[in-house]
Amino acid sequence: AQKVTQAQTEISVVEKEDVTLDCVYETRDTTYYLFWYKQPPSGELVFLIRRNSFDEQNEISGRYSWNFQKSTSSFNFTITASQVVDSAVYFCALYMVQGAQKLVFGQGTRLTINP
């Protein structure tokens, strides 16, 4: 069975701190994609990144970076120099190429950045 675990339910930091959101996944498939989405207070889902299972290179986009480690089945997300606008719920999700074409989401991490 496929599963995504985001063990951190809530994180609260002060502005400008760095923060890492953890994501651990389970799948027996060898080909899959991993995603991160942001859900701001307005409620919509904002796509952040997609990573395929064969590409373990870390990715950096501005203040955002992602660390994919297949050996530990983790796909962690780091925000550097956090800002109040980063406050949101963040979801990690898994997509298997073979079989059911659906996204399996983690429970989400509520991130609060305090000024």
Place this chain on the structure above:
Amino acid sequence: NAGVMQNPRHLVRRRGQEARLRCSPMKGHSHVYWYRQLPEEGLKFMVYLQKENIIDESGMPKERFSAEFPKEGPSILRIQQVVRGDSAAYFCASSPPGVGLGEQYFGPGTRLTVT
């Protein structure tokens, strides 16, 4: 190119009434997915449809819920005889035809409140 459209954005129903949620996929997209987000939880897959076909409804409750994606017009998620536990945000996503790469584009969601 308009994104995925969902309407209404907010829907209030009394217990026992019917709720109809509409989703218009992005232009050129023939695959539609419905997800449900209960309060303080992650998104859970409900159903995957292609035009005039239900491909995977493994996440749909067995009773009162149905979905369709007709040849013409939007996809409809129908909930009959709503109960308080149906209160949630319902997200629709669409993807282009072909082998899935997990590219699901999400609509803004419909927030259903059952009173």
